[in-house]
Amino acid sequence: MKIIIDAFGGDNAPVEILKGAALAVKELGVNIIAVGDENEIKKAITSNSIEENGISIAHAADIFKMEDNPVSIRHKGNETSMAVGLRLLRDGEGDAFVSAGSTGALVVGGTFIVKRIKGIKKTAIGSVMPGDNGPFMLMDSGANIDCTAKAIRQFAVMGSIYMKNVLGIENPRVGLANIGKEENKGSQLYIDAYEMLKNTPEINFIGNAEARDIPFTAADVVVADGFTGNIILKTYEGTALALLGNIKKIFTAGTLSKLSYLGVRKGLGDFKKKMDYKEYGGAALMGLTKPVIKAHGSSDAKAFKNAIRQAAQYSEKRVIDGLSEHLSKESGDDD
Amino acid sequence: MKIIIDAFGGDNAPVEILKGAALAVKELGVNIIAVGDENEIKKAITSNSIEENGISIAHAADIFKMEDNPVSIRHKGNETSMAVGLRLLRDGEGDAFVSAGSTGALVVGGTFIVKRIKGIKKTAIGSVMPGDNGPFMLMDSGANIDCTAKAIRQFAVMGSIYMKNVLGIENPRVGLANIGKEENKGSQLYIDAYEMLKNTPEINFIGNAEARDIPFTAADVVVADGFTGNIILKTYEGTALALLGNIKKIFTAGTLSKLSYLGVRKGLGDFKKKMDYKEYGGAALMGLTKPVIKAHGSSDAKAFKNAIRQAAQYSEKRVIDGLSEHLSKESGDDD
Incomplete structure (x- = not known):
């Protein structure tokens, strides 16, 4: 199981996010792709003695800020860690994506980059x-x-x-x-x-x-x-x-x-x-073709680890197959 | 100050309502008109040794039940304690009305019996x-x-x-x-x-x-x-x-x-x-030409006494004069 994470989303990014990722590797046996500025991630890992085993880095130059317009995540040129992470998910580089960043941007990005399952009206x-x-x-x-x-x-x-x-x-x-x-x-x-x-x-x-x-x-x-x-x-x-x-x-x-x-x-x-609520991970974005989890903005390492666990279960338990089976035949006529 | 009360509204009527009324007479110095079946009220007062000083009775044969359609309170023939109490208020027999009965009926009854202040769109x-x-x-x-x-x-x-x-x-x-x-x-x-x-x-x-x-x-x-x-x-x-x-x-x-x-x-x-919340009395029906208070359905004597206090203040502090002054000149065109 490989989980893509937004290393620069949330109030306590990147340190607590990366600590949570290391906990997830150790406790859940998953692999992590941490998305964000490569140098910053390396620096955070070194200066906080975070175990880097099981964590690989995918570079993204920018950060999606809370005040940014959520719709901007759709743009092709958007190089925020959230947008890059969602594209990696779309392209099959990992099984699920977790971010503690802007909810609005994650919903828009999920809908337009990862896409909804056919027949589903709304990303919820x-x-x-x-x-x-x-x-x-x-x-x-x-x-x-x-x-x-x-x-x-x-x-x-x-x-x-x-x-x-x-x-x-x-x-x-x-x-x-x-x-x-x-x-x-x-x-x-x-x-x-x-x-x-x-x-x-x-x-x-x-x-x-x-x-x-x-x-x-x-x-x-x-x-x-x-x-x-x-x-x-x-x-x-x-x-x-x-x-x-x-x-x-x-x-x-x-x-x-x-x-x-x-x-x-x-x-x-x-x-x-x-x-x-940190025990339960975060919120599941539902209706998308791949699992996306919104972790709480205030997530600490433990909360973020729980969100990663939730993402792994979302993937493993074949929720999306179930959604496709039940809803893909619905017409889209009254959206 | 004379407060009209619905002796048969709420889960603990009539005993706790009447006990609350007696407390209000003693502590707040108000007079009470208790509306409801006269014999039942007298029996409740006697068998619970409630001090009847300051409490007069206005007879009403029926009780508005929670399952009754709220709109029925409007009917001329409605002889429930709530309807009779609201008519007494309309006719100037008291300064305010308090009921722990059906909220829906009280809103409908307030609106159609007591009436709204001119210019006010909604009873709230x-x-x-x-x-x-x-x-x-x-x-x-x-x-x-x-x-x-x-x-x-x-x-x-x-x-x-x-x-x-x-x-x-x-x-x-x-x-x-x-x-x-x-x-x-x-x-x-x-x-x-x-x-x-x-x-x-x-x-x-x-x-x-x-x-x-x-x-x-x-x-x-x-x-x-x-x-x-x-x-x-x-x-x-x-x-x-x-x-x-x-x-x-x-x-x-x-x-x-x-x-x-x-x-x-x-x-x-x-x-x-x-x-x-019992400390604060109940909810004020706003927009009516006279003060009406909805006490909590589960009111005990103390909560009901607090609702009576709130009704007395609603009247005494000239809230309705203030509402008339500020809102009566508004047009009713987009109701």
Whole structure:
């Protein structure tokens, strides 16, 4: 298994990215192609004593910056590490691609360089999220502000195949994110999507997943348009950050509370691990002809290693074969 | 100050509602008109030894059930406690109305019985939410699935007046809920709303409030269409419930962890109070000619008392005069 990585994407690039790559070589037995400025990569490897065994370098002169227009990634002359990495993936130089860089650019680049599977309307972001009763996939979590009901139906099929193949969940429960459980809830898009999902025999549609229940793993696959999905993702993250920040403050407030921490350290540690989205890697770009993973922008070495593991599984578990089989026969008439 | 209450709305009606009313009489010095079946109310008061001083009863034979069609509240023959209470408010029998019953029915009933202020497009739900840096109003949090940019602009003006008059926040910061900070983020509705908000001199518009920052009180007034607002509200509540449930489990897991609780009890208690939405009362229905408060469906006596306090402030602080002054001159042409 050979994974191509964007060595210059994310807040902690290139050092943490390369450390994560070295961890992945050691722990997962994969090979890595690190894309980016060759001299900079060599320098980072040497000065941080990173084990370079299993890591080869593919040179790319530029870096895709967060403020760059995502659409510029399409241009032939774009020599950013992200664009070069996606071209290497397209050309079969590796099995999957991982970047912690700009999500927008990765979606555009994936769609126009790697290309979508025939019949699939939209490239979607499937974020694997920690839930109270196990992880779930939230999809689309931000690629498509405007969606049709048919696109949401495809998200459901894609998410089901991913959760079954990669996370081993048999017959994953699909829920439509919504403001209530009843069938007629939400905007016309949601009423239409409900009707379509109900009539899709290859998925296990369980109805609306009310936003309040989503953190309790109301469904294994939660589908939504990209605007709503991103609002859910970010409200979830923000609320968790605010609450856990307060809990931390309480424990560090004084001597007695610091002592108290000792008594619940293991419980809190286990809980933190359960809720740590870094454990699950990143978000899978779905609908492309090859596996692309978006790692969190703030990824450290461990998070990036987990994203590489996710990319390897995405490839190994033949998710894309499953998507092609189920969706390539669909007409493209209402895109 | 005389507050009309729906004695038969909410999960814990009528006992907790009446207990809350008695608390409000005692602590806030208000008078209460409790609407509902007279015999049932008298029985509940007697058998729970509720102090009836300051509480008068207005008879209503029926109860509005959660499964009833909200639109039925409009009908002249509707004798539910909610409909009768709203008519008493319309007829000037009290200064404000509070119900913990069906939100949908209260919005419809408020709009058609109490009526909107001239010039206001939509009745909106302004929920006062606990944030990490103080409470904020989320509006619309569920009344209007479909909104125009102009309606969102009115939510901003209404929310600003409420937060200034009732919570005493000078020059409240208004943020547009969105998936990113940049001006061009979101669907066309959000791009249009941004433009309108930017050009509304009477509010302090600070730009987009990214969903991740909303729990940190990114703005004092967060505006959104009702679908998105309700998704934010419910994701926020669900995430908080899931996390706090886990924290509780950790502390009750064994003897050592129970002992640990003693060391952080005060800190956790203060935090719980800060995050307890019951402290803030309920949600204000905005745009109506008289104050209507929706208390939480699960309100206990204390929560309902807080909702009564909120109703009294809504009336006393002349929020509706402010709304009329700012919005009654608007044309109704793009409703």
